[in-house]
Amino acid sequence: MQHIIKTVRELLLGAMVVAAGSGCSKFLDETDPSNFTMDNYFTKPAQAQSAVNAIYQSLISIPTGDYGGAPWMMLEFPTGLANTEYGQSVDNLNIRNLVNTAENNHGIQKWTSSYRGIGNANLAIEKIPGINMDEATKNKLLGEAHFLRAYFYFDLVRIFGKIPLITGTVTSTSPEIYSPAAAEEDVYKQIVADLTAAEQSGLPWTDAGGRATMGAVKSLLASVYLTMAGYPLQKGSEYFQLAAAKANEVITSGKFDLFTSYDDLHSLDKENTGEHIFMVQFAASNWTTSMDFQKFILPYTKNISLLNNRTGAIYASDEFVASFETGDKRAKDRQFFYNTYTLTTDRNTTIALGGNYLYKFFDVQANTVTGTSGLNFPLIRYAEVLLIYAEAANEAGGPTAAAYEAVNKIRRRAELTELSGLTQGAFREAVWRERYHELCYENKVWFDMVRLRKVLNITNGTFDAFEGHKFTYGPVLSKRELLFPIPTVEINNNSNIDQNPGY
Structure with missing residues (x-):
């Protein structure tokens, strides 16, 4: 060690x-x-x-x-x-x-x-x-x-x-x-003790400079309780109730809301506000570090960015993008993903990129104008809090009106029909599926796979057992x-x- x-x-x-x-x-x-x-x-x-x-x-x-x-x-x-x-x-x-x-x-x-x-x-x-x-x-x-x-x-x-x-x-x-x-x-006991101490420390609900806040503390604690309810601890109903209650404190605080446009998710002007509850902070003055995650999401050889470091290190699988519901705005070009872009040599010429790259992290200004990025990286978004509440409330007592509203806020923004009239089991899987699509590539999906021991089968939309999923x-x-x-x-x-x- x-x-x-x-x-x-x-x-x-x-x-x-x-x-x-x-x-x-x-x-x-x-x-x-x-x-x-x-x-x-x-x-x-x-x-x-x-x-x-x-x-x-x-x-x-x-x-x-x-x-x-x-x-x-x-x-x-x-x-x-x-x-x-x-x-x-x-x-x-x-x-x-x-x-x-x-x-x-x-x-x-x-x-x-x-x-x-x-x-x-x-x-x-x-x-x-x-x-x-x-x-x-x-x-x-x-x-x-x-x-x-x-x-x-x-x-x-x-x-x-x-x-x-x-x-x-x-x-x-x-x-x-x-x-x-x-x-x-x-x-986990230490994690809960630390977050409980943080709750009592007098932190503000929000901070435009990006420091830890009461919103971040309560959001993380809601996620911790949700995880403790599932595997490996399997604490069940009591912890689903705790997760729902803690997420509801964030929701009813009135301090956060979903952005109306997905463009705001990667806008410098919207960092540490609105939907962004906690982020990794970067400054454009240090391009050698702050550019690191930009280079990963740029196509390797397509010449669409002013940045020299382009690796194509990660992009979405075609099958996953195809798993979004028909009409889901998030799957359209330059929403959560981008599969076309303009050339650095001619911004009037758009080319096909041959893959679905991660637009939700794409710094438009840096890649097209300045060549230097200070874009923050999201760790906790309000959308996640809504989905924690919807899942936990459903597990604690079935799909309530408030649970429906939490997930439907996200679906309305995606221009999808609202959920209604579902059994507890159907609502459960609908929320799991929504987490896959809304929180994709934000380090949430693998954790969900492990705590649920379930994996979305992207070819048929059902959930497989973790062990044996192909x-x-x-x-x-x-x-x-x-x-x-x-x-x-x-x-x-x-x-x-x-x-x-x-x-």
Whole structure:
């Protein structure tokens, strides 16, 4: 576990250097704080702010990486719904073909960056209470730290299963250095405790600068409860009720709404507002990082963008796009996907691209005018909250009028007929299907597959059992694919961790 075995000073230095040097996160604009010692740091309000800012940096790794891809993609290829033009990316291809290994760089990056974020959160939560500063500001910073720690652990426990649960700072002599893997239920208890603490911290409902908010906290907690209701914990009805209640708090707050146009999903002017509850923040000033996820969604050889880095690393399968209902606006060109675009040399000439690329993340201004992107990456949208409510309310007591309205808001925007008169079972599958289509390529579908043990059969619209489901291009899901392999380097460094079955 070399990536989380750090002395307190090493964690501090890593946190402060990242906070000072990054131009990626729009609210991270720090003076150089590197001239410190353990005796003089964590004494001033600005240092509390820097410590929390450093936690956000680990979010940046979710959609970014080298030409081969990013951790975001590792959760899209095992759904069977994504394709790639970038044949040199063994990491992507192995996951897509269900022959993943513990040496996969995406898994290593996900594990490393998440535990770095957790380490920085632990440090902030431990040290900020001792700083003499405005109590309301202090509580909000602690709320952000608790939220972010919960976010990282929620990803890790769903991806890797039993993982080390570390909630304090560690030194070279700490027994936590070689922590055994905690039971999944214990990790979830910590996630709920962190989010409950964040709820009580006085965070605002929204924040135009992109910091964690009450809306993000309650939305994530609703998702956590929904997951706990299903596999692997199978807590059932009580947790469906908790999920519905928490999602309803977000809905009835009146602070969020669906955008009227899908173009707003990838508009710089709409970031951190309206439908966008929580996002990874990027700034155009640092193009080498902020361009990373743009390059992945651009066709490799079609010359439609001012950006030089175009890899075609991920695009939607034709079969998945065809699975949308007839007339669904989301499946039309330049809504959620794009299959035509204009040439950089002649914007009056439109060409066919030969595939369905991901328009919901496409920075129009960067690709056609500026050549530099600061577009944020979405992590939590209001559409997801509506669908959490619809699913959870139905499981708790059948399809209520409020549950229908939650899913029908999304269907109306897609120009589809509203759902009505369905049995509980039919409504259940209608909402599952809606999640596939509305939240596609946002790192939601694979998590749904695992918590439900069900997979949408995109050729006939029904749901198959997870084990035995066959992708349209051949590979068949097995029990092994319910978890990702723990990176080999972590297994080698900590004998108290066992590899997941089948790897």
